[in-house]
Amino acid sequence: PLPEKARLIGYSPKKIREIIPKSEEEKVKNGWEDYLKALKEFQDGKKYPSASKLFREFHKKYPESKYLDHALYLKAEADYRSTFNELNPIFDQALASYKLAMREFPKSKFYDHALLKVASIFDEIGYSLEARALYNQGLKSKAKSLYNEVRKDNLAAMLMKEGRLEKAFDAFQAILRKSPNNIEAKAGIFEIANKFFEKKDFPRALKIFEAGASRWPGELNEKPEINFSMAEIYFSNKQYARARKHYFKLLNLDPASKNGHKALNRIGDSYMVEGKYQHALSVFDESGKKKGIKLDDEGKPARDKEGSLIREDSAETQYGKIRMADIGVRSPRLKIRDIVFDVEHYYKPFKTFDKIFVEARNVDILAEVTLSRGIAYLLEQNYLKAIDEFKKLLPLGPESQFFQEADRYIRQALIALVDKYAKQGGNLPILYAYSDFISLPIGDINNAQTLLQVGEAYQSIGMFVEAVKFYEKVKVLDSHKTYRDRVFLNLGHIHLENKGYDEAVLVGRNFIRNYPRSKRIPDAMKLLANALKGEGDFSGALKTYEDLLARFEGKAEIHFLIAETYTDMNQLADAVQSYQRAIATYDRQERVIPEYLQKAYYHLGSSLFKLNRFGPAMEALKSAKELFPDNLLRDWADYLLIESLEKLGDPAKITEGLNRLVKTENADDLTRQAAESRVKIREWEKQLKEG
Incomplete structure (x- = not known):
């Protein structure tokens, strides 16, 4: 049987025959086929430029079409999408198309979407004021818009881009309170934390990271x-x-x-x-x-011949x-x-x-x-090599972590190096090391001990003005007054060297009174005694030494100093006894023999010679030469030995000794000249005797 024909209820066949031609006419009038053709290009997803062209032609051809609002909004969207995929998108055409559509058809159902797109374009190109105004306009004009959540996300993201991270955080939090599953807001929270992290604001970054990790633990697995x-x-x-x-x-x-x-x-x-x-x-x-x-010259992964x-x-x-x-x-x-x-x-x-x-x-x-x-090198105590390595990092500049580390380690190495030299008595190496350090672009050192040791090095070579400058720095840095007694005593020694005996005496007495528990009391008493000697108060000096002898160890040196004082007083018999006590009380177990003991042996011999005790003088001088053959007083001892032999009447040995002394290469000039004079005198006397 033939299929039954469908009928439109309420329309007679005649009426229907009248409607169909009118419908076809209306389609032609409104450009339905052209609109449909442009729409299909748009829906293809890859032909946005051609779709835009067709919609533009449609606008010119059918300015009164009932599909024109759709066509204009779709053209704007096509312009946006074709531009969006470009490497450096320029949205001028899309922006103009959206504005035209919105101006011509403000009542269109597409207006709200277009308003969002225009705002996002302004946002993209950095027009923050315009973007924010349009986002807010959309929120106010249509409270239940489907796009309002996006607008809120974008407003919060704008705050984040502007560096207003705390306000952005509050904005995202407000979004999440209403929409707990909002993906953009959740991502924004972690992005804010990351922004704080990049700014090295670790406390705030960590607070947000920890809160986010607690709320969305899965996010740490996904990202x-x-x-x-x-x-x-x-x-x-x-x-x-x-x-x-x-x-x-x-x-x-x-x-x-x-x-x-x-x-x-x-x-x-x-x-x-x-x-x-x-x-x-x-x-x-x-x-x-x-x-x-490995990367090749173009920055691409390099491969071998097999392609690996x-x-x-x-x-x-x-x-x-x-x-x-x-x-x-x-x-x-x-x-x-x-x-x-x-x-x-x-x-x-x-x-x-x-x-x-x-x-x-x-x-x-x-x-x-x-x-x-x-x-x-520093751990090996090879301080000079360590400093040389650290100096290589200084050109990186003060902002560099390596510069800062090098600065710290150079100071540490210098402190250790200066201390090492100070213990060895290396005053010039201390000054060389400090001079090299001060030439570096890291400023001065602020270690009180090191500055004190540098000052003492300057003092040891007679540069007292420089030494005092360093002592002043030590006073400022030494908040616990650890080195106050040492600095005070050093200043006393400077007064003594400058023959300011009154000031030196004052320093010595004040030191003994103000620092009674200091380990430098013996040095202070020696300073006082030397200053008193400088004033001519030998009895006061001897009294100070006697007090020192009663209170402290190191008696051998004190006996030597007493002997030197007696020598200055020309009380040679007392000097001889004190030299002998110095030699007798010296601790033979000490590895390094001090200079004062060597002098004690030689000065004992010369004192005995001056007392005309030539036999004991010869014994003392021979002992001195045997024990300390490299001492500078050896040549003078040889001369005194010869003189003693002459006094004792042994001409042959005298002549032999004088000739040997004249020929000695390392003899000092004064001793050699004296020996040469004695040789000439003896020859002259011999010639006189022989007629």
Whole structure:
């Protein structure tokens, strides 16, 4: 049977025959076919430029079409989408198209969407005021708009881009209170935390990260890099266990992460800082074996002839090897299994440093290995080499972490070096080292002990004005008055050297009164005695020495000083007794024989000679020569021996001794001249006797 024809209820066949032609006419009049053609181009998803062209032609051809509002809004959308995919989009055409559509058809159902798009374009090109105004206009004009949540997200994102992070955070929080599952707001919260992290505002960054991680724990799994940022903050806060937890989480979730190798090294660093060198060595060994992909000249992965990727040591690989060498320097006695570890970097740290210094992948690694090598020298107490290494880092500038580390270690090395020289009596090396330091772009040193030692070095070579300048600096820095007595005594010695005996006496007496428990009381009493001698008060000096003899050890030196005072008083018999006491009370177990003891032997002989006790004088002088043959007084002793022989009547030995003394290469000029004169006199006397 024939199919039954459909009928429109309420319309007669005649009426229907009248409607159909009218409908066709209306389609032609409104450009339905042209509209449909443009719409299909738009819906294709890849033909936005041609769709825009067709909609533009439609507008010109059918200015009164009932489809014109759709056509104009769709043209604007086509212009936007074709531009959006460009590398550097320019939205001028899209913006003009949206404005035209909105102006011509403000009542269109597409107006709200177009308003959002225009606002987003202004937002994209940095017109913040216009964008914010249009976002807010949309929120106010249509409270239940489907696009209002996007507007709120974008307004919060604008605050974030403008650096108003706290207000952006509050805005995202407000969105989340109404829409807890808002993806953009959730992402915005973590992005704000990351912004604080990039600004080194770690406290606020960590607060937001921790709150976000607690609220959306799955976010750390979906975005593993958040773990790295949190770990870095914990590491900077010295919360190493927490830092390791997040570093490990990053490595487990995303082993190929761009920060993965750095995270591995950070784990090693955390163990190293905690002194867990065995754990650190294990981590750095893994890091040192982890190769990076080599890049060609164009920055693309390099491949071998078989097409396989070529791998080489990366900067992070070299970092791991440097740290293995560091551990070798700091803890060289770990139990290492050669089968497990690449032990060369551990056992031969300087070889590792030298190799990486030549092959460093970047400036940071070059600086890192230089710093490590300097620290290694410092730990070996090779301070000059350490300072030379650290000086190489100073051109990096004060903002560089390596400059700051070098500054700190140079100061540390200088303090140790100056102290070492001071204990050895190396005054000129102290001044050379300090002069080199002060030429560096790191300012002066603020260590009171070092400045004091530099001042004492200047004082030892007679540069008293410079010494006093340093003592003034010490007074300012020495808040605990640790060196106050030492500085005061040094100033007294300067007065003494400048023959300011009254001032020196005053310093000595005030020191004894003000610093009764100081270990430098003996030195103060010696200063006082010397100052009294300078004033001519020999009895006062002797009384001071006698008091010193009764109160302190080191009696041999005190007896020597008493003997010298008696010599100055020309009381030679008393001087002889005191020299003999100095020699008798000296502790023979001391390794280094002091200068005063050598002088005691020689001065004893010369004092006996002056007393015409030639036999004992000869014995004393012979002992002095045998014990201290290199002393500068030896030649004078030879001369006195010859004189003593003459007094005792032994002409042959006298002539032989004088001739030997004249020919001695290292004899001082005065002694040689005296000997030459005696030889000539003896020859003259001999000639007279022979007629």
